[in-house]
Amino acid sequence: MTRSARRTGGCRPTLRMAGAGAAALLALTACSDSDPDPGSDPGKGGESGELSGEVTVFAAASLTESFEKLGAQFEKDHPGTNVTFSFGGSDALAASITGGAPADVFASASPTTMEIVADAGAAAGTPETFVRNRxxxxxxxxxxxxxxxxxxxxxxxxxxxxxxxxxxxxxxxxxxxxxxxxxxxxxxxxxxxxxxxxxxxxxxxxxxxxxxxxxxxxxxxxxxxxxxxxxxAINDYPITLLEEAPNAAAAEAFVGLVQSAAGQKVLTEAGFLKP
The missing domain is CATH 3.40.190.10 (Periplasmic binding protein-like II)
Structure with a gap:
């Protein structure tokens, strides 16, 4: 997650320069240097702390209804975000991720398929089990x-x-x-x-x-x-932020929602078991 810090403080030139024109020019330059970094992206964890942009989630097909509810809640909580899902067999999703498909989050229906992604170095950190299914x-x-x-x-x-x-x-x-x-x-x-x-x-x-x-x-x-x-034959479901996530800040927030009490409530109401 990359954040650009805002530089604060007034315009404080440190050199004396002859002439009103030179002084004005120096003051202008100093003020310009205190402006926000034009390369910062507040929408993706930048200065404002607000989230925006698309979050792409690859998730096991059995998570469809629950994750669609959580996606709608996430968009409501973070105006300006858009959660896009790709649901399917966990093995096919893992293959897509390791093949270079752009995604921010992967939620698998088994540790075995998650290992494919982790072993390829595509998982950011250690995947965590968030629910189980029978x-x-x-x-x-x-x-x-x-x-x-x-x-x-x-x-x-x-x-x-x-x-x-x-x-x-x-x-x-x-x-x-x-x-x-x-x-x-x-x-x-x-x-x-x-x-x-x-x-x-x-x-x-x-x-x-x-x-x-x-x-x-x-x-x-x-x-x-x-x-x-x-x-x-109960399956554990792990989730992870992906290493090459295009929108890492928002993706991390989505993972946090899934693991939160509110997220767990949606999942258990759908019939999932707590980890």
Whole structure:
């Protein structure tokens, strides 16, 4: 974070110069030197301390609804800022960041994908876990197939959708299936948790294993079914300011909002677990 300090004080020439014209010129020069540094940017943590400009946040798809609320709150608290989100699979977002995509903040759905960014030297400081999330089965409204357990999803008559195992949701599902010694062949693997849930919402699948937060966000379009194996497949969500953040001051403030009591309230109301 770069800040330009304002130089204060009156015009105090230190040399005596002959002639009124020379004295006036000296006074003018001294006053000019006390002006703010023209290279300062008050909107990005400069003299005024006010924040402005765009903040680009790369975040796991499961954070969509919560982060959009927090983004709106941030813009309200800091007029002149604009929070832009890129939601998707954490692995794809990490690849974009390490590939040079301009971003200020990264919030991942697992420490593993965050490590990709940190190991590449793209994280500023140590990423911190801000929430956790647990899996749940999403079924059609009313649960017409009577799904009551993870094992029920192995019924060959059911069309089940899972997240790809390269993304945190899919990796967590794999842990849950292994814990129950279950083998499940889905009709498709999806690139992120929202894509998997959408298959059920559109009735293109009978069920999907997603996060509890996504089931809650979907409202009455799906029904959630808990299963005990999910207890051993809880994902930690880390967040970090990025090393090459174009708007580091505002980005740091956004991370602060996410970690604040107000931010945690929004996240826990969405179904996330406290870290």
């Amino acid at each position: 899996l749940e089965i999403a079924t059609l409204p009313g649960n017409p197939d009577g799904i009551a357990s993870l094992k029920d999803l192995t019924d060959p008559g059911l069309k089940v959708v899972l997240c790809d195992e390269t993304v945190p949701c899919g990796s967590a599902v794999r842990k849950a299936l292994d814990a129950g010694a279950l083998k499940l062949t889905p009709v498709s693997y999806e690139e992120d948790v929202k894509s998997a849930l959408t298959k059920v919402v559109l009735k293109e699948a009978d069920a999907a294993v997603v996060y509890k937060t996504d089931v809650r966000a979907a409202g009455g379009t799906v029904e959630g079914v808990d299963f005990p194996e999910s207890a051993g």
